[in-house]
Amino acid sequence: MIAVIGLGFVGLTTALGFSEKGFIVKGFDIDKNKRNGISNYKIPFHEPGLEEALNRHLNKKFFIAESIDEAVNKAGIIFYCVGTPENNNGSSDLTYLLRAIKDTLDNIKKDGFKTLVIKSTVPPSTTSEIIKPLLRYSGLIVGEAIGLANNPEFLREGYAWSDFINPDRIVVGVEDDLSAEALKNIYNIFGSEIYFVNYNTAEFIKYLSNTLLSTLISFSNEMSVIAKTIGDIDIPSAFNILHKDARWSGNPAKMASYVYPGCGYGGYCLPKDTKALYQISKKKGFIPKILKQNIEINKNIKAFLINELMDKISKEQNIGILGLSFKPDSDDVRQSPASGIINILLNNGYKNIIAYDPLANKNFEISYGIPIRYAESLKELMKIVDVSVLITNWAEFKENEILIKSKPLYDLRYFLE
Ligand SMILES: NC(=O)c1ccc[n+]([C@@H]2O[C@H](COP(=O)([O-])OP(=O)(O)OC[C@H]3O[C@@H](n4cnc5c(N)ncnc54)[C@H](O)[C@@H]3O)[C@@H](O)[C@H]2O)c1
The missing domain is CATH 3.40.50.720 (NAD(P)-binding Rossmann-like Domain)
Structure with a gap:
């Protein structure tokens, strides 16, 4: 048994x-x-x-x-x-x-x-x-x-x-x-x-996997910041063409999804495992510089994207948040980028925030208890918002691209661009 x-x-x-x-x-x-x-x-x-x-x-x-x-x-x-x-x-x-x-x-x-x-x-x-x-x-x-x-x-x-x-x-x-x-x-x-x-090797293999994934995401995000800073670079095309390299297309590995820019990694495992491997290595005498930067980049990418957005949105506008879970097909909101992004908006005086997630509205409300409103459906959300911010790349958003694009959209996942 x-x-x-x-x-x-x-x-x-x-x-x-x-x-x-x-x-x-x-x-x-x-x-x-x-x-x-x-x-x-x-x-x-x-x-x-x-x-x-x-x-x-x-x-x-x-x-x-x-x-x-x-x-x-x-x-x-x-x-x-x-x-x-x-x-x-x-x-x-x-x-x-x-x-x-x-x-x-x-x-x-x-x-x-x-x-x-x-x-x-x-x-x-x-x-x-x-x-x-x-x-x-x-x-x-x-x-x-x-x-x-x-x-x-x-x-x-x-x-x-x-x-x-x-x-x-x-x-x-x-x-x-x-x-x-x-x-x-x-x-x-x-x-x-x-x-x-042996024990240490088994434990290490798990962190080897998760910190590689988190590093790939932070790498992609840093590259997207470099591209924006240089200017006149078509970021989604650049990454989509990178994925044409046959080494990335092994199904069902879907390695490609980790090498794509967005608004940071979240969820239960990548944030904590990247930090824990950094801490244990530091404790044992080696400070891993890549992991340190990886963690910093994941923290800073949200503020970078939101600052850009706040220059364009006024505080009176109704802002629609598209997606609250840390990734599509999940209702897990632990360390979800949406919580960091909404908090930055609230701290900067943006009070009219309405969110919609196909599965995670309830979990988000219970977990974070922050003063925002929730819409029951995408249709309802799009009726009341002036602009929307896409945070999770749910298939439902792709299926309703025309509806979403009927209002100004800030697509932090480069999903509908
Ligand atoms: N979520 C993932 O995708 C994933 C993938 C691989 C590994 N992991 C690892 O697996 C572990 C569990 O992750 P999770 O996502 O299932 O966590 P979780 O929070 O969903 O579940 C943990 C459960 O353990 C219970 N628990 C806590 N203390 C207990 C005790 N003394 N006796 C009995 N139950 C107790 C909690 O009530 C909770 O239900 C973590 O170490 C995580 O890093 C998670």
Whole structure:
């Protein structure tokens, strides 16, 4: 049996993914509302395919545990999928993970071998220098009384289900044979290549991936600023022609979408992972200059674009915000560029802001509570605004290009240009 601790994007997908592959899975989330919602077949976020999977497996192969004890007791493998947000200085906040592991250690009967698997993203050296010593401190030697592994997750929000079910690579950081065997047994069935490496390498591979993506986005944004500064450069054409290089078109990698200018990267992973890798490297003695600039560029791109826009829009005009989620096909608004941009506008005295997002109006309102209005539909928004600012490149906006362009448009994603 498999236990999954933390039932957010990654945890719920992992739990249902293993159920889909035939395993019995018990999931536990510390948030009672989340547990109750899932028990009533409600997914707390938008993710294609997940609701159907929940309908197929709930109370058949996937069970909600009401306590960590109930989740872990009969499990041979325990996946930790809790959040690892950023601390004030950008380092990774491991509080939730350490709490979940401590709760597990308090509850497991030390009678059978269990493997604890860290699926949450943690900076390189966390498993070896923090988690392993924590187990030893509780009297559990890795490889003897308990197993330990790091298994980074590469799913993309919006494609979480298909990415999990058909992974392009499975990375397992493991240093004891019993855990390696246990993970091989459950992952073999996925039919993808499994790469066994040590703890630090597994953790590093995840950051290698996310910081490359964030660097590509910041690179594109810096290039767009250079192009604007030089002037008379057709920015979308330049990037679209760059993408014609066959090396970018590998489907479904869609690497090209990271090399395209916009108003910055957001969401849960790229901002915090880029900062966390910067912090851990700095702590260990090397200051990464590219990552530092990458973070700065992501912060400054919003103000750069908005300053340009504020020269052209008056404070009396009704400003329509097109898109609030950090990317299309998602209702995730964590660190979404829209929040930074709206705040700059509000701080500069622009009070008449009305937003529309196909999925994320509610989440945005709850998460940020900032004084703006929301429109129920694109039609309603376009009726009341004088100008609009496109922040998220939703397909609905492309489909309604004529309607949107009936009013002056500031397209911060170069999407409808
Ligand atoms: N979101 C992504 O696309 C993505 C992709 C790959 C990896 N990751 C990583 O996976 C981890 C989880 O990300 P997420 O987006 O699923 O986060 P999330 O915030 O959606 O979910 C985390 C869940 O953990 C629960 N939780 C916190 N402490 C707990 C505890 N002690 N016991 C039980 N449950 C607890 C929370 O209530 C929450 O529901 C993070 O480390 C993230 O960096 C995320």
